[in-house]
Amino acid sequence: MRNVSLRHIETLQAIAAAGSLVQAAAVLNLTPAALTARVKGLEETFGFRLFDRLPTGMRPTKAGQAALEAARTVAQAVREFDDIVRAVGTGEGGRLTVGAVSTAKYFAPRLIAAFLRTRPRLDLRFLIGNRDATVESLRGGEIEVALAGRPPRDVPLETLPLGTHPYVLIAPPEHRFASAHALQREDLAGEAFLFREVGSGTRTLFEDFIGDTRIRTVQLGMELGSNETIKQAVMAGLGVALISAHTVAAEVETGRLICLDVVGLPILRRWYVVNRSDRALSPAARAFRDFAVQEGEQFLPRLPEKGGLEPGLLGI
Known part of the structure; x- marks a missing residue:
């Protein structure tokens, strides 16, 4: 079973859709002989036939129908995987944890809500604590970005102003x-x-x-x-x-x-958006930081x- 690959799943779906090896081979840009060898190898891996060879073409057996149903599930999972990875890579999705000192709760929720409206697929967690707790979460990597009024000096930070405080x-x-x-x-x-x-x-x-x-x-x-x-x-x-x-x-x-x-x-004083300068920011964290710097002041009471x-x- 370990020899089954996404290429085999693609083969099953192409043959079932085309109804013949010749047409499926054309779709997959393979020769009929190469496609026949691939199907044979897959059937040998499973130990049973996946298609009946009929005068009118290829028809899935019951085992083949079950394999096709599973293949559709796998194909959907692969598409979702691709979407998720691309979303995380662009900052449109994935997970982000933002921290804020307790005083920031009077504006931070509205700032975050506005940011999430631009990225509805993003899973964002929001942690509020006093300054010491927020700094410790930033130091330990529990949060990527923080909203704070007095950045610590014992942590390597990139500090950008958000607004007057x-x-x-x-x-x-x-x-x-x-x-x-x-x-x-x-x-x-x-x-x-x-x-x-x-x-x-x-x-x-x-x-x-x-x-x-x-x-x-x-x-x-x-x-x-x-x-x-x-x-x-x-x-x-x-x-x-x-x-x-x-x-x-x-x-x-x-x-x-x-x-x-x-x-x-x-x-x-000033409000700041801070993140560790010795660690690479995720695309989502970078997007939030930039949004907070550019738009944050309008959310201040x-x-x-x-x-x-x-x-x-x-x-x-």
């Missing part, structure tokens, strides 16, 4: 500084701050923000594990928080949160022009 200080609308302008960080002394867990990019930025000697008197508040929890806690009046403007666009627009006007804010901020500084 501002951070603002949010408070409940009834906060004592709701109407204040040009607050200094010293004015925030005594405020309860809410901040993300260790390992998140927002936490690192927060630590840089409070690290200035002018705000050493700030009362640190609760450490929370998600931006959603932080937003709810701020709306409940438990404190203020430095947070990505992209995570609070909807709440600011509806008046459930405000952005305090503090000198030095917003802090402007837009913060309303309120809260005491100058819209031009936000870059959105």
Whole structure:
């Protein structure tokens, strides 16, 4: 059975379709003698006849009919194989895993959905985690491309900008500084701050923000594990928080949160599309990276022009 090849399957189908060795040989660009030898060899391999030789031509035996049915299945599988390989090779199909830091969940799903509309045959997995978890997945090869705000320095990376990423200080609308302008960080002394867990990019930025000697008197508040929890806690009046403007666009627009006007804010960072520079990208990963760089900024949330901020500084 190991001697059976796609060439034999092609032979079976050609003879069954043509009904004669001579016509099938012409279709296959073979001499009748060569085709006869091929059929004979195949029948010897199986140990039984596949065609009855009749005055009117070649007719499949029952075994031949079963072989033809199996051949059709194999031929279809070969076509699917060819389609899949070509799709993977062009980036139109195959499998791709994209990672994103948790803050990116406010725009990444729409970006990915738009990309998939251009490649409906692609099987794309989307993994969200904090910065440390996303970096580890990129380092270990679990993901090919990541959306991140602060690329790591201990991994060889190719880093391309996606769009501006501002951070603002949010408070409940009834906060004592709701109407204040040009607050200094010293004015925030005594405020309860809410901040993300260790390992998140927002936490690192927060630590840089409070690290200035002018705000050493700030009362640190609760450490929370998600931006959603932080937003709810701020709306409940438990404190203020430095947070990505992209995570609070909807709440600011509806008046459930405000952005305090503090000198030095917003802090402007950027979103990046990153991939390992020491590993070859698959065509699908390269296509996603290029799409994110070219089209990604339009999917970033837009913060309303309120809260005491100058819209031009936000870059959105």
